[in-house]
């Protein structure tokens with residue numbers, strides 16, 4: 001009798017144990033979601049040679065049948081606004097937008113703030129030293145991390161002159177682009193000495209505006225590391241304790257595409 005009571009008690013304790021384990025939504029409620037995406041509109045910034053976002057009205061209003069109805073057509077280049085660079089963008093045979101595993105678009109992120117240097121110099125290139133300085137304070141960039149760089153240029157969006165260095169459009173405008181990016185030496189270090197899933201930053205390109213050969217794109221994408229460009233609200237993220245969900249439009253054989261990216265941050 002005593003033994004069965006003991007068993008019942010044990011069962012009760014283990015049941016209570018299970019009940020007290022917080023539900024998934026309880027655990028998620030201990031953090032906040034931050035939208036890292038700019039809305040797409042006529043204001044959206046594109047590379048000077050790329051087609052801008054178009055949003056054409058199909059119908060807005062009350063139909064002859066008496067019900068209300070809205071619909072639009074949209075059209076845009078893959079690479080503009082908050083967007084994904086799929087590795088194939090600069091590396092033949094690597095992942096296209098639809099091939100990137102979901103696990104490479106989601107996961108723990110770390111944020112490296114380089115704004116003190118980048119805001120002083122529109123041609124600033126993020127160095128290995130920037131990352132080593134961060135690691136001295138926060139520890140090694142964890143394996144499989146999504147690495148976000150905050151240059152501070154997000155505060156200029158969507159002012160093309162300040163954000164891109166020029167508001168001119170067309171092929172001649174490309175030489176006038178001035179904004180920070182990742183130095184190819186830093187890209188090599190990341191591609192060979194660390195194991196990251198993706199890089200993201202609050203400028204229009206992973207290479208700096210004055211780049212002619214897009215070496216950083218080549219070095220990272222060759223390793224199937226994805227790029228997130230024109231990422232918004234990076235000033236709202238802490239250095240660690242961030243979880244990213246970055247879901248691009250699933251364009252078959254696409255080299256990139258509009259990206260909805262958000263962060264979960266511990267309260």
Ligand SMILES: [Zn+2]
Pocket residue numbers: 079080083084085229256
């Ligand atoms: Zn791009």
